[in-house]
Amino acid sequence: MSLxxxxxxxxxxxxxxxxxxxxxxxxxxxxxxxxGPNGAGKSTLVKAIAQLLPxxxxxxxxxxxxxxxxxxxxxxxxxxLSQGDAVQWPIAVQDLVALGRHPYRGSWWRGAGTPGAExxxxxxxxxRAADIQHLRHRKVTELSGGxxxxxxxxxxxAVQAPLILADEPVAALDPRHQIQVMAxxxxxCNQGGSLILVLHDLTLASRxxxxxxxxxxxxxxxxxxxxxxxxxxxxxxxxGIRAITGVHEGLDYVLPWACEPREGKSEMTQG
Amino acid sequence: MIDTAHSDGxxxxxxxxxxxxxxxxxxxxxxxxxxxxxxxxxxxxxxGGLLGTGPEEHRLIVQQIRxxxxxxxxxxxxxxxxxxxxxxxxxxNPLAEPGLLGISSSAGLGAVLTLYFGISAMSLxxxxxxxxxxxxxATLLLYALARxxxxxxxxxLAGVALSSLAGALTSLALNLAPDPGGVQDILLWLLGSISxxxxxxxxxxxxxxxxxxxxxxxxxxxxxxxxxxEAEAATLGVDLGRLRRLIILGSALSVGATVAVTGTxxxxxxxxxxxxxxxxxxxxxxxxxxxxxxxxxxxxxxxISVRLLDTPRELMLGVVTALIGAPFFLGxxxxxxxxxx
Numbered sequence: 001m002s003l004x005x006x007x008x009x010x011x012x013x014x015x016x017x018x019x020x021x022x023x024x025x026x027x028x029x030x031x032x033x034x035x036g037p038n039g040a041g042k043s044t045l046v047k048a049i050a051q052l053l054p055x056x057x058x059x060x061x062x063x064x065x066x067x068x069x070x071x072x073x074x075x076x077x078x079x080x081l082s083q084g085d086a087v088q089w090p091i092a093v094q095d096l097v098a099l100g101r102h103p104y105r106g107s108w109w110r111g112a113g114t115p116g117a118e119x120x121x122x123x124x125x126x127x128r129a130a131d132i133q134h135l136r137h138r139k140v141t142e143l144s145g146g147x148x149x150x151x152x153x154x155x156x157x158a159v160q161a162p163l164i165l166a167d168e169p170v171a172a173l174d175p176r177h178q179i180q181v182m183a184x185x186x187x188x189c190n191q192g193g194s195l196i197l198v199l200h201d202l203t204l205a206s207r208x209x210x211x212x213x214x215x216x217x218x219x220x221x222x223x224x225x226x227x228x229x230x231x232x233x234x235x236x237x238x239x240g241i242r243a244i245t246g247v248h249e250g251l252d253y254v255l256p257w258a259c260e261p262r263e264g265k266s267e268m269t270q271g
Numbered sequence: 272m273i274d275t276a277h278s279d280g281x282x283x284x285x286x287x288x289x290x291x292x293x294x295x296x297x298x299x300x301x302x303x304x305x306x307x308x309x310x311x312x313x314x315x316x317x318x319g320g321l322l323g324t325g326p327e328e329h330r331l332i333v334q335q336i337r338x339x340x341x342x343x344x345x346x347x348x349x350x351x352x353x354x355x356x357x358x359x360x361x362x363x364n365p366l367a368e369p370g371l372l373g374i375s376s377s378a379g380l381g382a383v384l385t386l387y388f389g390i391s392a393m394s395l396x397x398x399x400x401x402x403x404x405x406x407x408x409a410t411l412l413l414y415a416l417a418r419x420x421x422x423x424x425x426x427x428l429a430g431v432a433l434s435s436l437a438g439a440l441t442s443l444a445l446n447l448a449p450d451p452g453g454v455q456d457i458l459l460w461l462l463g464s465i466s467x468x469x470x471x472x473x474x475x476x477x478x479x480x481x482x483x484x485x486x487x488x489x490x491x492x493x494x495x496x497x498x499x500x501e502a503e504a505a506t507l508g509v510d511l512g513r514l515r516r517l518i519i520l521g522s523a524l525s526v527g528a529t530v531a532v533t534g535t536x537x538x539x540x541x542x543x544x545x546x547x548x549x550x551x552x553x554x555x556x557x558x559x560x561x562x563x564x565x566x567x568x569x570x571x572x573x574x575i576s577v578r579l580l581d582t583p584r585e586l587m588l589g590v591v592t593a594l595i596g597a598p599f600f601l602g603x604x605x606x607x608x609x610x611x612x
Contacts, residue, residue: 047502050502052502089555
């Protein structure tokens, strides 16, 4: 049985169908990449799965209807990293990461808030996984973009949720940090975690993801192994580009190169 | 002073030393406040007055005149400090304060209307009741907005509109006031003061302040999580609607009740959280208690200085807090423009 099963998902925002009749499955230890042009519905899909938007259709986690799972329980099973990097106050990195333990807090009237050994271990493990142990006392607002991205990621890892949703976690990073963060996420999946990622970099998507879902105009165009999804025909019809492709060290790379007229595009975006 | 350098990376009850320090300061200032006035007393005479062992005159001065004043300073400061910290955390905006959401000015309008129509003299309870009613009306409006799922920006804009409207109606009352005496009453009340108050006023606002503070403190853990933004906080199990309701209602009750008996006292809710934030490792949830205590310290200190300053007439407390608070706040804005935008 898959960890996550989405079927017939439809999200309508302001009268516009942002996600249309979408179905997908994510298994344990699997990394699913969501790709597609701007406005394709990638973030909307992720937010709907995180229960941040109203939707029609069904989203099941471990066979259970996610909409019926109590919020705190859901928070322990799905962790969500939003786009952008806004942390409002200059709190310390370790305090930021510890916020990931919020779903495990007791209620306030039971003298809650005293973290247990488990919480401490989770925070330590997350700091280690994101390789930011040396930054734990630094203020979040004083970190570089790459460090902050890893700190926010560590916050998400500290939840120890079976499923992580991350909206463009590498978008603002330089190439070195992009590869570093992707390798970190890949390792998380190798350890049995499951991940859904929104990505723009097609080579990173091809190299690190088990499956890709190509979205356009809110509809799923292709779902499958990277090589099956990142075909020249899909790149042209969905992105309107031509790409240089090849294999290096046994892995596919996709290098966007030139614009192309999009065939059949007008028909696809209607709705 | 306060550092979060634990090896385990998780918060413990570390702000306690700061809070203890503030409580100590508060108690010391309270004793000082009981000493000074038109008839200065020694510390021994204050204690004698408090315990009722000294002369009847001292007992009257301490228990009937100065103690209510100290109690009101506590209540006003606690309410303004906690509400300011909570609203700044909720709206993720360091400019937020009780005045921002129009709660103070709405309460003020209610009070001014009773002064304008001359019915405030009919009973001690009429002015406070009107102020609290208007604070609650403002709250209900904001509450309805929060329920309708509007975001924090809408809430701020609604608050600005509300406080502008209340301010305009207050000005209208001043404009149309039939006699100079009425204008004088309204103006003095608007300036904000805790002098010449009795325990009747303390008992009047105490329950509302306590309930309000209770609601605010219930919101503390979720406020920490809200540092991550609303979306991530929601996925960590924070009920944003409940959080907004707790803080709006808590602020309205506590601030509305204190405005009702003291008039509008500004800038405390803005300045105190700013001053104390660094000592609680910038965590909005932990700031609540410290800010409440700090608010009480500030109001008490301002009220003491009002009595110590040799001015032809005693300065109004609201004037002093604004005189200290506004330049201070401007300095903050200039120093940390990035944070505020």
